[in-house]
């Protein structure tokens with residue numbers, strides 16, 4: 001029989017590369033929220049997959065980017081912590097984009113780690129065979145990657161190959177978590193993230209980056225769950241935008257979050273959302289910590 005293996009796999013890359021989509025595809029379940037807005041993910045989020053012979057602890061991380069605020073610096077640092085703690089690192093790139101300065105910055109950082117780096121070339125559904133081969137050839141010339149795996153997180157293509165490859169680079173050892181555990185974050189975190197996801201999907205420009213969502217109260221009465229959230233924005237003007245004309249925007253957000261949380265927990269749910277301004281919170285270390293976004297301050 002094959003020996004049991006277990007360990008940490010950091011999933012890193014630029015914003016929007018598809019890290020969270022891959023995590024969810026690997027787990028076959030929505031563990032992390034996804035959106036087309038950069039820096040959707042803020043915390044390191046473990047997705048734990050236990051099979052007959054392997055326990056994979058995948059760490060989804062914030063997209064590494066050029067920070068403009070203190071929050072951005074903290075997000076990058078969260079990703080660096082995950083890659084330093086990992087046994088093996090999966091670097092996800094968007095295969096439909098050419099190599100740029102953001103990639104070169106990440107590659108330099110990965111080289112310093114001295115760990116096996118698996119290059120995961122995502123979004124191959126957007127490429128013709130010829131274009132893909134050209135791209136793979138180019139990436140292969142950049143560094144001595146332990147492996148290069150093309151795949152599509154969205155279409156769940158070649159996901160099994162990603163698992164097979166990672167297993168090879170995990171150490172032998174017993175499971176680190178109970179086999180039924182899927183993530184290191186609890187329901188409160190997941191609820192807040194789902195509300196944030198609905199906001200990201202409905203808003204544009206600075207709003208997606210400016211919000212934080214906190215759960216203020218959770219009560220259950222006669223089988224129905226009542227959740228009250230506070231949505232933080234960092235400027236007065238954003239409050240009005242988020243509430244929308246006649247309250248339409250916040251209502252849409254509330255209803256779509258309510259629907260998904262209800263499906264998730266299999267109970268009727270009632271949500272209330274309040275919007276609060278915390279001026280310039282993304283540049284205040286104390287607020288970033290208070291909102292649970294700094295992995296070091298846990």
Ligand SMILES: Nc1nc2c(ncn2[C@@H]2O[C@H](COP(=O)(O)OP(=O)(O)OP(=O)(O)O)[C@@H](O)[C@H]2O)c(=O)[nH]1
Pocket residue numbers: 013014015016017018019020021022033034035036037038039040041042061062063064122123124125126151152153154155
């Ligand atoms: N066409 C295509 N789109 C994809 C694929 N994987 C992810 N996407 C899209 O890319 C966007 C970003 O996906 P996420 O999974 O949120 O990306 P991320 O790397 O986690 O981004 P951050 O959390 O912001 O760093 C979403 O709109 C996804 O639907 C893929 O295989 N093909």
Ligand SMILES: [Mg+2]
Pocket residue numbers: 019020021032033034040041060061062063
């Ligand atoms: Mg993400």
